[in-house]
Amino acid sequence: MSDLRDLYQEVIFDHNRHPRNFGPLATANRHADGFNPLCGDRLTLHLRVEDGVIREARFEGAGCAISTASASLMTEALIGKSEAEAAVLFEGFHHMVMGEITSVDLGKLAVLAGVSEFPARVKCATLAWHTLNAALKNASQPVSTE
């Protein structure tokens, strides 16, 4: 069970049960849909970006604990960041869940490091981030983890 505890940390349970920044965002000017066809997880991300800075971030959708917690933690981390800073976080996060070393300070996002030991679950953790990428580009097509 010890490695399961590495994956399912208390913070993840907390964000799964009580996702932060969950729901629609009337003032949003960027949106994107993310979809993981393997497990059926769906996620919609809403951003309000002004002068290159993410002022608000909210998400909707249904997913597993890892994808819900990851989306919740991501929105918290994004608010107040510039688009360039968000891109750096994405890269660092991606390195972390792939089990690679990163020099990026990920703060609270580091609780998802255990995902790297569960290759089948990496896509759950990265769904929100791929959706973010699409939202920042304002892609009209839903982004897929496949």
Next chain:
Amino acid sequence: MFEVEALRRQFPILQRQVHGRPLVYLDSAATTQKPLAVIEAERHYYETLNANIHRGVHALSQEATDAFEGARDKVRAFIGAARREEIIFTRGATEAINLVAHSWGRQSLAPGDEILISEMEHHANIVPWQLLCEATGAILKVIPIDARGALVPGAVDAMIGPRTRLVGITQVSNALGTVNPVADIVRQAHRVGAVVLVDGAQAVAHQPVDVVALDCDFYVFSGHKLYGPTGIGVLYGKQALLERMPPYQGGGDMIAQVTFEKTTYNSLPYKFEAGTPHIAGAIGLGAAIDFLQHIGLDAVARHEDRLLAHATQQAEAFEGLTCVGTAPGKVGVLSFVMKGVHPHDIGTILDREGVAIRTGHHCAMPVMDRYQVPATARASFAMYNTIGEVDALFRALRRVEELFLK
């Protein structure tokens, strides 16, 4: 006498451990494990017979042809078909359905004609018909299912009409375990002159099948869900229908004579078997059928029913767990959701306990929509599972509860 422990020794993979625990394999609806007899049959083919079939005059080619055609005879007898010409080897049930959709469908359908399928179909029995509808202007209609996962009573009657050309129906639902009244549906369809394709992928390993008694026009299944190899499957079709259908793919083996002006096609079943087939796979499938018949499908069905009854009883007593698919007489699978835990998380935690189940949409997204769930967890049973393994599943589900809901 059905002795599961002795049977398990025939499946080498069941000896292995996963994450330091004995493997509890409850994902046979995705693919079954393979007995030694099947593994040995493929090995024997490659070690002693390997040659291309239907062409060489040398000894190996003849022996390989005999083994391959022998497998066709085993399949014919296994599903009760009248003639070997009616047994076409394909890559699997999916290819078999695509073959019918492409060959029969494009020849037979006009704009406004109707194809009837059910809400519980696997994507393999949905998408080929959608493609066919796009190509021909035919219309796809869907028989709804009720809350238990059975076809809505009377719906088949109400939906089969003068424009119905084909009914595609699964014999057993992979996501719900529902057994459909296929023989009745065939009778209703024939009354209006429609043909019926039965998807037997989830049925053949669990109950004896007789295509003549069913009177279906097409029957498809995959070898790998029948304790046989992947990459081999079967299309059964009534000879008169197959004779009228154009080839599906062109190439070697399916021709009688080729010139640049005019090519004539080989006779059945070869007309539909272009290129070198999966010879070893067909021979392995033949070995799987021998193996299954030696054990006895009736005994297998009784054993699996006991497992399912035991699992269902435990599921019903498990607070927070809801079964998806509770049709009377269902077979083989226990699909469920757990309050507060996504199926994907259940799957990961069970895996660490050595318990392999399927989580997701089971290639039946419309079924998930019907029950308004994103996914389910599904335990499925085969001849080699034990009551002890069912108990291990529920012990592992208690761990999920401890971890998630404490």
